[in-house]
Amino acid sequence: MYPDPRELMKDDLTSADALMADGSGKSSLMKVLATGNQFHLDKTITLDGTIEYSGKDRNELLEVLPRYVAYANQIDNHYPRLTLTNFALDVMVKKLGLDSCKDTVVGNAMLRGVSGGERKRVTTGEMTVAWKRLQRLDEISTGLDSAATYDICKSTKSVAHNFNSTVVISLLQPSPEVFxxxxxxxxxxxxxxxxxxxxxxxxPYFERMGFHCPPRKDVADFLLGLGTDKQDVYITGDARSVPYQSADFAKLFMESGFFQKTLQRLDASTDAMVFADPKPFCQTSTEDLATLLQRQEMLTLRDTTYIMGRAVIVIVMGLLYGSAFWQMDDTDSQLMLGLLFSCAMFLSMSQASQVSTCIDARSVFYKQRGANFFRTSAHVLATSLTQIPLSILETVIFGAITYWFGGYVDDVGRFIVFLVTLFLCQMWFTSCFFFLSAAQTVGKYTLSVFNLEAESTWIWYGWIFLVAGYFISFFCSNLVLEYMRFESPENVALAQNDEAVNDQSAYLRYSEDASDTEGVRKLF
Incomplete structure (x- = not known):
């Protein structure tokens, strides 16, 4: 990044194109200028200089900045089962030209949905749904042809004109029409x-430096060739007087009149009233929870494949368990507890199927939470509450089959206690798997080095917890056997209390030698 970054975009701009080659730092620049939540600093990354928005330092606006500045990643992360109307308002859908497919699901690699160009427009509309004053779109042409890129840029420019916002788009090699x-x-x-x-x-600016753009050469390709080894074909004057390194170009630009005009425009006027609302979120906590509950319910009900699959598995496994433990002998505690343990483990471990779903949804959460769409607590609570109805339904169906087939006590109260026990075990494991999927920080690249899939890392976590639990239990068992062995009947003797008046009074004396019976007088 440039060592002294300055704010180069103002609200009176309509749209700007950031031309840069691959690896030039365009994504880092977009993230830093967008919001602090999108760029994570560590020991190898430092940020110097200042960034101001309407005369205010960025550090003063970190909490409320996502409400006014939008950042759209080059990767389209969406919930595949939501339709376009679930992402943006109707007016935004019309401005982006998505009327014809507004009732179509977004889709992904496993679910057929809208096209790639339409999905890019959905990404743009999602991040601008709250009328952001500044929009940063990072490489929206990734995976698209020139026609789709042109349509998206044209729609975005229309949105910028109609809603009085500034749009900055980073592109690698735009076509002349897009440029x-x-x-x-x-x-x-x-x-x-x-x-x-x-x-x-x-x-004209670069022609004054000694470079010439050929008549049939795209302007964007000409600009991207400057500062590289391809610029020799554009030199018209003395080769020794033209800059070659990007730092030399930057130095000449800062000495030019363009840079001075930019500084004058920045100092001329600042609209401090843009950040008059200090609230970091548009909605209250209750409204966030209601909105997320509605969305999570929609996602759950639309996943019919999962619901039908779970229903079949629960019924089939319930019949298998019930037939295997058919009308047990109520005096055989091993069978009675064995069925209870098997039922609890089946309902609990079956929730592991939610791990891959939670991991896939985590990228969407990071994007929307970084834009201050909602609070983290509302997301966690809504996700947890939407799991309760399905868990209750699974518990009732599976528990009713196994309880009555197994021959437990014919009592409604005991049956309810049985169902509550299974439900609590299931919810506890559900929360554990949700926590594991949220705490999984190993990147996909690191996992690919060891030929591991990100969706299967819960298996490794399970093994680690099982092994750790084994050693912890083994260590605790050793302590119990070592320090509780003195209370065994072999090591306890009753000795007479010489000071007692009544000869029936006695006290316990512990001895490490089991053969030590000296002083034993009476048992009672």
Whole structure:
């Protein structure tokens, strides 16, 4: 990143194109300028300089900044079973040209949904649903053809004009038609800003340096070739007088009139009333919970494959367990407890199927929580509450089959206690699996080194917990056997209390030697 970053975009801009080669730091720049939640600093990454929004330092606005600044990642992370109307308002759907597919699910690799270009528009509409003043779109052309990229950029420009917002889009190699849509251009190379100004002024600016754009050459390709080993074909004057390194281009730009004009525009006017509302969230906690409950209920009910699969498994396994323990002998405690343990383990461990779903939904949560869509507590509570109805239904069906088939006590109260026990065990394991999926921080790249899938890492966590539980139980058993052995009947003797008046008074004396019976007088 540039060592002295400055705010280069203002609210009076309509749209800007950030041209940069791969690895130039475009994603890092977008994340830093968007919100602090999208960029995570560690020991190897430092951030110097200041970033201001309407005259206010970014550090003062970290809590409320996501309400005014949107960042759309180049990867489309969505809930595949939601339709377009669940992501954006009707007016936004019309502006993005998604009327024809507004009732179609978004889809993913396993579920057929909208096309790739339409999914990109959904990403744009989702992040701008709250009328953001500043929008950062990172490489929206990834995986799309030039026609789809043009449609998305045109729709985004229409949204920017209608809602008076600033849009900054980073592109690798835009087509001439896409390039003509933008008002401003930011040319970034190796972390240095080589040019920032009006789109019509970029070619004349570099021509004054000694570079010439061929007549049939795309302007975007010409700009991306500067500062690299491809710029020699564009040199028209003395090769010794033109800059070669990106840092040299950045130095000349800071000395040019374009940079001074930018500073003057920044100092001319600032709209401090933009951040007049200090609330970091648009809704209250209750409204967040109600909204997320509605969404989670919709996601659960639309997953018909999972619901039908679970229903079949619960009924079949209930019949198998019930037939295996058919009308047990109520005096055989081993069978009675064995069936109870088997039922609890089946309902509990079957919740492991939710791990992959939670891991897939975690990227969506990170994106929406980073944009301050809702509170984390509301998301966790809504996800937990939506699991209760299905858990109750599974417990009642499975428990009713196994309880009466197994020959337990014919009493309604005992039956309810049996169901409550199974339900609590199931919910406890559900919370454990949810915690494991939320706490899984190993990246997919690290797992791929060991040929492990991210969706199967819960198995390794389970093994670790089982092994750790074995050693902990083994250690505790050793302590119990060592320090409780003195209370065994072999090591306890009754000795006479010489000071007692009544000869029936006695006290316990512990001895490490089981053969020590000295002083034993009476048992009672």
């Amino acid at each position: 003509e849509l933008f008002n401003d251009v930011v040319l970034l190379n190796e972390g240095s800003i080589m040019f920032h100004g009006k789109r019509e002024e970029d070619v």
